[in-house]
Amino acid sequence: MDADARIAVLGEELRAVRKGLGLYQTTLPSVAGPVLLDIAGATATDPPGTVRDKLVATVRGLITRLPEGRQELARAVFGLDNPDNTGYMDRLVEQGRAADRDLRTMQRRANEVVYLLAELACVYTPAAAASVDTVPWHTKRLDVRLVLRGDDVEVFETRRVVSHEPDLVDVAHSISVGQSGQGKGPVDLAALGIDEISGGEVRSPRMVSADRVAFTLRPPAPLGPGDEHDFFFRIRATDIAPFYCCTPEFDCERFSLNIRFEPHRRPTRVWRINGELSKEAADPTPTRATLQVDDTGEVRTDFTNLRPARSYGIGWAL
Template sequence: MTTHATLVRELKTLRKGRGVHAGRIVDRVGTALAAACGITRADGPAAVRQKLVSRLTELIEQLPEDLHFAARAAFGLVPDVRHPLYQERVNWVAAAIDRDSRTVRRRVDEAVDQLAELAATTTPRDAAGWHTAELSVAVVLDQGQPEVLERYQVVIDGDGVDKLEFASVFPVRRRDVDVHLLYGGTLQDRSSAVERPGFTLLPAEPLTRGDTHDFAIRYRLSNRDAMHPCVLHVPERPCEVFDLRVRFEHDRKRLVRTFDGVLQRSDAEPSGTQHAVDRAGEIHLRFRRLLPGLLYGARWGGSVLCSARRAS
């Protein structure tokens, strides 16, 4: 049985009875769900319950909005709904949203399937140390030296975070680009022979849980040929919003292929959606609730460095 299938089965077991408020909660959590929630054998019932509630709440936030309410109620995460049976909570949601119980059960099943996928492919925020609230990228291609501006707003999920590691969202050889930190700390270059410059940002002071931190990087490329025709972001940690703007040379007929959460495969090119630039020669894309390991961004020409296999 695959990890996804195992997680689906274990989540359906957990939602029975009182959900996360069930007695003997340690016995209700399967091995795959425990791993996804960071639960260890040393954790007692209170710690197990706390980790379950925290991780499920975090994952449910990443679901489509129409599934939030049903999913939270199904697992007993709505404070006012502590019914002892799963079906009673389903009936309560059905009455609250004026739908029949079959519709609610379908929504819960859809939520469980997506939660299993999220649990298998994402890292708990506490373990990651920080996550990205918003990454805004502006690419300017209508001048002799292309420029890229990356602005980050990150949220700290642990205590004592004194460095943030990240890489550029576009492929370029380090010797072909001038990098300048506009604000947010001190920048250390950790690029080697890789196709994307990598950096470590050192904030002025260590950051603690709940802090937000902003920083911005400007890249100025040596010439037009140095800019490969793509911005492809494969996040290593959760990202709530990725805002991308690309300005071309008033090429109104240009078509751009965009990727919104595409699974990378080594044996095939990723599927995407065609978009036309606007009358000003620009394209503006906004991606939400990005998942680690999936592909987001745009490609406007052919390049081996713009393949999905190289995007990360």
Template sequence: MDQVAAGTKIDELSAELKALRKGLGIQAPNLPLHVGALLRQVCGIQDDDSPGTVRDKVAETVRSLIKRLPESQREVARLVFGFGTPAGQRYTDRLTQLGTGADRNVRTMQRRADDVVYLIAETAYAAPGRLTHAGRKDPWHTSALAVRLTLGGTGAEVFETRRIISHVDGLEEIEHSVSLARPLQPGQPLPTLEGLGIDVVAGGEVHSERMVSSTRVAFRLRPPHPLDTGDQHEFFFRIRVDEFPSPFYCCTPEYPCESFDLNVRFDRRRLPARLWRIDGEFSKDAEDPLAPRKPLWPDTVGEVHTSFHDLEPARSYGLGWQPAG
């Protein structure tokens, strides 16, 4: 689960970073012309900065963001953006070099390059004072989130209770979204609205359901009346998923979240072979089953419970598991 505005901002910044990596990447003579609006904000670029200053700020910022990536991703990121590569080496040549070194084809390396660019965008979003909070005030935050996930067959049912506190007067709608990971097997169809049911059980109504990316569905929650500053309100809604291929469930908040309580009920006939806690990771890393994490075990009825406090925006919190067999 995540908030649509956070995902949209990260997607937009990721697109700007992809434009930056083209051609000669960070070494391009016309680099200052390819710096998008969000990237300018992240780099602290002013309207009166000279082209040389723009170049220096972009290079310094991207280099510092790369340093914050997991060690296994840093060399890929440096090569993707052209740090330390021979003069005149274009993006496709750098991908070929990366593929040769890792014994993978260029198409596979393109996917790795896209993943590392997204990680950098997430890192920038999570950086205090850069993209998350610059120039705006959070309209609300979550004081308590409780999720009950029941897995059965190929589908799942999610019951979510969310209590929010308004930071503004006249808050009429809460933007929300659900992220569904890509299918595990090649050739399986992507998620669609038809395979997702969203119903408010109490606290308002749902409207404006729409696909905002190939794997994310956005919708709006409308309380019975507008909320003023300091007002609290609780929504209780249900989400039904016909296909639940992804072996993990996470909350990735856009705005601060004080507490998140998660209970997952597995089919006792199909308990996972392994189960672990995901605590404050980048969303791309949440799917990685190899990262070292704290193990958990279901109880006698097939349930596992965990909780989190003071969740950071743009980081993922939840559970992952390895299906039996």
């Protein structure tokens, strides 16, 4: 197959995977065509989850090679920035609204993006991808349970990461433990408990701001491209600001948050923080979707396809 024919075939395959929820459609492993699968390094023996991870990593790497002005549209075209799980045409409408362009114009631009990605993919090699795509891993699933007991706060986090590189031995992580105020100073690292429960070791905890602690998670063995691994750990604090958010540095496919309040200290209002700028996440002023606390004092919500550097979580007022 000559280069022009390969670009044409790959363009058709990319148009197939952009439909619906794009790279997060449930049928992705069976919809993806043979040329795209070959470029992604997916094999017939790979389970569906591994095929998806390889396809997502491949398209993400190709997008980073586009001109900066086209990258946002490309991410929307393939559903990489889609916190509300909207379909393909709705994503284009949203992009058109932001750019003040009609749907037909956005469809033309989306087709141009597909062609450019197909052209790039035809000279795509793992080595070239590694030199551009510097994302070492992403989160496939994050489950957090936050328990409030008087002045004690416990956070139980289970995180499934997917490696993008060979011999991944350290997963850099951080968590902000904002305090509720009352004249208190920076968080005391010595009083902050970070305990690994399963899946590896917590190493080198250190304060990187007044309320953010960074540390490294080390799996029992190095991870290779497409390998998945679960970490489960607990963080204990003596105070917390009235909100809890995930603000991912890299892509996060799914985030589930469950908060349990004490029966005698139930909040008067609880709201959902969905893809906001991190500096605005703690602001109780904006109008947001209300969440309900159940009879046991728990509130929960889920997010999918979280965008890096945006905040997702729950806020409350006592």
